[in-house]
Amino acid sequence: xxxxxxxxxxxxxxxxxxxxxxxxxxxxxxxxxxxxxxxxxxxxxxxxxxxxxxxxxxxxxxxxxxxxxxxxxxxxxxxxxxxxxxxxxxxxxxxxxxxxxxxxxxxxxxxxxxxxxxxxxxxxxxxxxxxxxxxxxxxxxxxxxxxxxxxxxxx
Amino acid sequence: xxxxxxxxxxxxxxxxxxxxxxxxxxxxxxxxxxxxxxxxxxxxxxxxxxxxxxxxxxxxxxxxxxxxxxxxxxxxxxxxxxxxxxxxxxxxxxxxxxxxxxxxxxxxxxxxxxxxxxxxxxxxxxxxxxxxxxxxxxxxxxxxxxxxxxxxxxx
Numbered sequence: 416x417x418x419x420x421x422x423x424x425x426x427x428x429x430x431x432x433x434x435x436x437x438x439x440x441x442x443x444x445x446x447x448x449x450x451x452x453x454x455x456x457x458x459x460x461x462x463x464x465x466x467x468x469x470x471x472x473x474x475x476x477x478x479x480x481x482x483x484x485x486x487x488x489x490x491x492x493x494x495x496x497x498x499x500x501x502x503x504x505x506x507x508x509x510x511x512x513x514x515x516x517x518x519x520x521x522x523x524x525x526x527x528x529x530x531x532x533x534x535x536x537x538x539x540x541x542x543x544x545x546x547x548x549x550x551x552x553x554x555x556x557x558x559x560x561x562x563x564x565x566x567x568x569x570x
Numbered sequence: 571x572x573x574x575x576x577x578x579x580x581x582x583x584x585x586x587x588x589x590x591x592x593x594x595x596x597x598x599x600x601x602x603x604x605x606x607x608x609x610x611x612x613x614x615x616x617x618x619x620x621x622x623x624x625x626x627x628x629x630x631x632x633x634x635x636x637x638x639x640x641x642x643x644x645x646x647x648x649x650x651x652x653x654x655x656x657x658x659x660x661x662x663x664x665x666x667x668x669x670x671x672x673x674x675x676x677x678x679x680x681x682x683x684x685x686x687x688x689x690x691x692x693x694x695x696x697x698x699x700x701x702x703x704x705x706x707x708x709x710x711x712x713x714x715x716x717x718x719x720x721x722x723x724x725x
Contacts, residue, residue, distance in 0.1 A: 441617070452610035459604040460645065462596070479645045486641030490615065490634045506661045 443497075447505030450495035453487055460484050461559075464536075464552055467545075474543040481533075481540035481548075484555075488533035493526060515566040525562040532558050598652075602660030605650035608642055615639050616714075619691075619707055622700075629698040636688075636695035636703075639710075643688035648681060670721040680717040687713050 441449075460480040467477045501516050503509055515522050532555040539551045596604075615635040622632045656671050658664055670677050687710040694706045 449610055449614040452607035452614075455604055455607035456611050456642070459607075459650075463649075476646065483641045483645040486638045487611070490638040491631065494618075495614075 440497075443500045443503050444505055446495055446497060446500050447503050447509050449505070450492070450500075451505045451507070451509070453492060453495065457484055457487060457559075461556075464540075464548070468549040468552055472545040474540075477540045477548060478537075481537045485533040485537035488530045510568040510570065512566050512568055518565075522566060525558070525565065528558040529555075529562065595652075598655045598658045599660055601650055601652060601655050602658050602664050604660070605647070605655075606660045606662070606664070608647060608650065612639055612642060612714075616711075619695075619703070623704040623707055627700040629695075632695045632703060633692075636692045640688040640692035643685045665723040665725065667721050667723055673720075677721060680713070680720065683713040684710075684717065 460483045463480040464477055464484075467473055467480075496511070496515060498516070500509065501511065501513055532551070536548070536551045536555050539547045615638045618635040619632055622628055622635075651666070651670060653671070655664065656666065656668055687706070691703070691706045691710050694702045
């Protein structure tokens with residue numbers, strides 16, 4: 416299992432980074448701005464799903480939001496954490512903890528859980544089963560919270 | 571044609587807004603922050619594809635980036651332009667032009683083109699045909715430029 420998982424995580428986390436950075440390394444502040452933006456976009460879509468599972472359920476809106484979350488989860492977000500971005504300011508000072516850059520196996524596991532649960536949510540959303548979406552949305556939320564607890568400073 | 575297109579645009583642009591705003595209207599500054607973040611995430615993925623078509627082509631990275639752009643294009647971005655966000659500060663002062671809120675048919679057409687070309691890019695990216703991706707990436711870029719010219723103030 417380890418043999419399989421480790422290279423997979425490496426691909427998920429670092430391929431995109433090395434591929435694009437060989438050509439043109441963006442400035443650390445730009446990279447931090449991009450990653451801060453990703454979390455805002457995730458939060459927007461997360462909030463939309465929350466509104467739907469707690470209120471009137473609109474299948475299409477949930478599908479759109481879940482697909483956006485999944486596509487971002489699958490987009491190779493590890494590329495947004497290159498060396499040199501442990502501290503610094505994007506839109507604002509980064510809230511990343513230094514542990515994200517040192518506890519790479521643990522961070523990789525957290526990323527993997529987020530990807531898995533996001534993809535599952537997109538699948539469940541497509542069925543339009545509001546109750547099942549609520550359950551899966553809770554599971555996704557746990558992966559967000561876990562990663563924030565371990566790797567994100569409190570505001 | 572008009573009969574079909576107009577309701578479709580209305581759905582694309584406004585369904586998400588009305589569905590979630592009925593429950594819990596986010597503050598204008600939060601909405602502006604979200605939409606500014608969306609464009610940063612689009613720019614990040616756009617830059618990755620650009621690097622690939624101009625340099626070493628990595629099929630998987632292009633697929634990930636194109637899928638992220640398409641999912642965002644399909645996510646109902648019109649919801650991020652509710653009344654009350656014509657001016658204001660998210661991460662920074664909005665650069666949207668007032669015309670976006672008044673020339674709604676034209677804005678809808680621009681949104682539709684962006685969605686169409688994004689979805690096409692995701693399809694082409696999946697084939698791994700770098701030359702075809704380059705062509706389609708150019709078409710997508712035209713839709714970005716067109717909308718920026720008409721509806722975005724210069725920095």
